[in-house]
Amino acid sequence: MSFHNVEKRFGSLAALRSVSLEIRAGEFVALLGPNGAGKTTLLRMAALLMNPTRGSVFFSTGAASEPAQSHRQASAFRPKRAIGLVGHSTLLYDELTATENLTLFADLFGLSDIAGTVAAALEDCGLASRAGSLVRTFSRGMRQRLAIARALLHQPSLILLDEPAAGLDRHGLAWFSARLAKLKTDGCTVLMSTHARNESLDLATRAVALAGGRVDNDSGSAGDPRALLAALRTEQ
Amino acid sequence: MKARFAITALVALLIFFAGYAALFIAPDEATMHAIQRIFYFHVASWNAMFCAFFVAFYASVAYLVSGKRKWDALAVSGVEVGVICCTIGLITGPLWARPVWGIWWTWDAKLTSTFILWLLFIAYLLLRGLVEDPEKKASLSAIFAIFASLDIPLVYLANRLWRTQHPQPVIAGGQGSGLDPTMSKVLLLCLFAIFCVMILVLIDRYRLELLRNEAAELKFEIESRGLDASDGARAPALQKGGQ
Amino acid sequence: MTTVRAAGIILAKELRLEFRTRELLTATVIFALVVVVLFSFAFDPTAAESRRYGPGLLWIAFLFAGSLMLNPSFAREQNNETLDALRMAPISSFAILLGKILANFIFMSLAELVLVPVFAVLYNLSLAGIVWRLILVLVLGTLGLTVTGTVFSAVSAHARMRELLLPLLLLPLLTPLLIAAVESTASLFAEQPALDRTWLAFLAGFDIVFLTASWLLCDHLLAE
Numbered sequence: 001m002s003f004h005n006v007e008k009r010f011g012s013l014a015a016l017r018s019v020s021l022e023i024r025a026g027e028f029v030a031l032l033g034p035n036g037a038g039k040t041t042l043l044r045m046a047a048l049l050m051n052p053t054r055g056s057v058f059f060s061t062g063a064a065s066e067p068a069q070s071h072r073q074a075s076a077f078r079p080k081r082a083i084g085l086v087g088h089s090t091l092l093y094d095e096l097t098a099t100e101n102l103t104l105f106a107d108l109f110g111l112s113d114i115a116g117t118v119a120a121a122l123e124d125c126g127l128a129s130r131a132g133s134l135v136r137t138f139s140r141g142m143r144q145r146l147a148i149a150r151a152l153l154h155q156p157s158l159i160l161l162d163e164p165a166a167g168l169d170r171h172g173l174a175w176f177s178a179r180l181a182k183l184k185t186d187g188c189t190v191l192m193s194t195h196a197r198n199e200s201l202d203l204a205t206r207a208v209a210l211a212g213g214r215v216d217n218d219s220g221s222a223g224d225p226r227a228l229l230a231a232l233r234t235e236q
Numbered sequence: 237m238k239a240r241f242a243i244t245a246l247v248a249l250l251i252f253f254a255g256y257a258a259l260f261i262a263p264d265e266a267t268m269h270a271i272q273r274i275f276y277f278h279v280a281s282w283n284a285m286f287c288a289f290f291v292a293f294y295a296s297v298a299y300l301v302s303g304k305r306k307w308d309a310l311a312v313s314g315v316e317v318g319v320i321c322c323t324i325g326l327i328t329g330p331l332w333a334r335p336v337w338g339i340w341w342t343w344d345a346k347l348t349s350t351f352i353l354w355l356l357f358i359a360y361l362l363l364r365g366l367v368e369d370p371e372k373k374a375s376l377s378a379i380f381a382i383f384a385s386l387d388i389p390l391v392y393l394a395n396r397l398w399r400t401q402h403p404q405p406v407i408a409g410g411q412g413s414g415l416d417p418t419m420s421k422v423l424l425l426c427l428f429a430i431f432c433v434m435i436l437v438l439i440d441r442y443r444l445e446l447l448r449n450e451a452a453e454l455k456f457e458i459e460s461r462g463l464d465a466s467d468g469a470r471a472p473a474l475q476k477g478g479q
Numbered sequence: 480m481t482t483v484r485a486a487g488i489i490l491a492k493e494l495r496l497e498f499r500t501r502e503l504l505t506a507t508v509i510f511a512l513v514v515v516v517l518f519s520f521a522f523d524p525t526a527a528e529s530r531r532y533g534p535g536l537l538w539i540a541f542l543f544a545g546s547l548m549l550n551p552s553f554a555r556e557q558n559n560e561t562l563d564a565l566r567m568a569p570i571s572s573f574a575i576l577l578g579k580i581l582a583n584f585i586f587m588s589l590a591e592l593v594l595v596p597v598f599a600v601l602y603n604l605s606l607a608g609i610v611w612r613l614i615l616v617l618v619l620g621t622l623g624l625t626v627t628g629t630v631f632s633a634v635s636a637h638a639r640m641r642e643l644l645l646p647l648l649l650l651p652l653l654t655p656l657l658i659a660a661v662e663s664t665a666s667l668f669a670e671q672p673a674l675d676r677t678w679l680a681f682l683a684g685f686d687i688v689f690l691t692a693s694w695l696l697c698d699h700l701l702a703e
Binding site for chain 3: 049050051081083088089091092095096105107109150
């Protein structure tokens with residue numbers, strides 16, 4: 001995936017100013033920066049939820065490179081199947097049960113053996129006992145776990161995470177890190193934004209720091225992210 | 237600049253002449269006498285209104301297809317000018333009706349339909365006012381403009397079908413029913429004159445909108461550069477992968 | 480995943496969400512009833528007048544209730560940004576829109592199913608012999624209402640004052656539909672009930688025009 005001179009404006013507010021970034025398959029990129037630096041916007045753009053005001057975003061699957069347009073139908077479906085996003089909000093329906101939420105998205109993604117996949121996912125994130133409860137009744141940590149489960153349901157190869165550790169307790173965090181480690185060994189590309197240190201960052205192969213909508217610092221595809229990561233505050 | 241001044245002057249002359257023609261050259265109408273002269277501007281403003289709304293429709297489609305902001309600027313200009321023409325028509329209508337029939341308003345097909353049109357495009361302007369993000373504002377109002385424009389023929393058709401079922405006081409004389417040749421000529425002149433005025437105002441509004449957009453862009457640029465300047469000390473530390 | 484199948488999934492989701500709480504449906508029906516009763520205070524309905532004003536009143540009640548009911552369609556998706564989740568799925572935007580249109584159509588129809596008999600009772604109008612034809616008129620009219628209403632729900636979801644904006648956008652647009660629906664209904668309640676072909680054709684045309692427009696514009700409608 002690559003961003004070429006991407007710029008995104010919301011009215012007079014500039015979220016991203018000229019960002020150029022190239023992310024190789026299999027990289028685990030930690031996206032750093034203070035609030036308002038543009039991390040969320042970048043992730044949403046990578047998720048095909050919005051188009052840049054200027055510049056372009058490219059996805060390559062193998063050799064071919066196709067420009068990502070959230071408008072275009074047919075060509076947009078293929079990258080969509082490969083992308084999973086854990087966003088700022090949970091992207092879950094509060095008035096549906098955990099099972100119903102996951103079933104809905106499994107259905108929309110056209111997965112086979114929906115019941116089995118959903119059950120397995122719930123088991124994996126430790127919510128099987130609350131499968132039949134409305135998401136409205138879940139705690140913050142539980143919702144976050146379900147949100148992560150939802151994003152990974154269709155086994156995407158590009159995983160976008162916007163401050164995924166927020167709200168997770170120690171238990172959930174351990175599960176999450178283990179899950180991420182598995183994804184990494186499976187060869188998935190991960191782009192995770194965070195503004196505080198946590199154990200899942202140990203998996204990072206690269207760190208990109210954003211500030212004021214621009215790339216401030218980049219440890220590079222071949223570089224060592226630890227220097228940049230060390231600058232982060234430790235999670236409480 | 238010179239060309240604009242010349243054209244404006246020309247149009248001003250045209251409208252002046254048209255006004256003179258309407259008031260003095262056109263023959264006196266048999267039943268309604270002097271007040272009938274308002275008809276020239278009444279009909280002309282309807283015509284201008286439809287043209288303006290058509291421009292808005294075309295521009296809205298063009299915006300959605302191309303994504304270029306200038307089409308959005310043209311669309312909003314078209315709607316604003318159209319609404320003004322519509323308002324003029326809706327005001328001159330009763331002004332004409334009152335002395336002639338003794339009533340301010342008649343719920344006849346044309347008038348009602350045009351009133352609805354007015355409401356529709358005012359809604360467009362309200363929509364624009366209530367959406368903040370410029371990109372969303374442009375695309376949402378374009379969508380609404382297209383829906384509204386598609387509705388226009390439906391509104392007129394429905395009203396026409398309906399009102400012919402319930403016969404209303406037929407509007408005496410006026411529109412095209414056996415017009416005296418001099419009257420026709422004056423009408424055409426007024427149509428053209430008002431049309432030119434409308435186009436002129438439309439273009440000016442369009443230019444204004446473009447300037448506003450440009451100003452916003454420049455402000456954005458300045459802010460970016462400003463940010464750059466204040467980061468000046470850190471600039472050498474930027475590594476590859478930066479801008 | 481075909482559009483129809485995807486729309487079906489979304490429809491099922493909408494129905495499930497609504498039937499769990501039934502708040503929207505109940506509120507819509509009650510509101511329409513309130514409008515009907517209010518009208519009866521404003522215009523005293525005797526037999527002759529109720530034949531004349533009845534259909535108009537019925538459809539105004541539907542339009543008002545509808546423009547309130549259609550708002551949450553897209554506004555609800557802003558909780559937890561669930562619309563983004565739908566947009567990220569490999570389905571077309573028209574599938575999302577269609578699913579919601581169908582859901583709203585069903586809700587509106589259910590409300591009408593309750594309201595029409597009540598209305599007939601309150602205004603002493605007989606429904607005998609015209610039921611199927613009336614259903615046809617209701618279906619065509621409701622379709623127009625829900626197609627345009629759902630689209631405008633998506634439009635006004637991004638705006639401030641959306642509860643007020645939606646009726647403002649929708650009601651002027653629907654005046655042709657109102658005329659056609661009222662005339663069709665009136666001709667059914669007349670002394671000699673008859674199906675007015677012209678107005679029915681008009682309703683069908685209205686529906687087709689706006690359904691097509693929605694299909695053509697849905698990508699822009701749902702884009703960020």
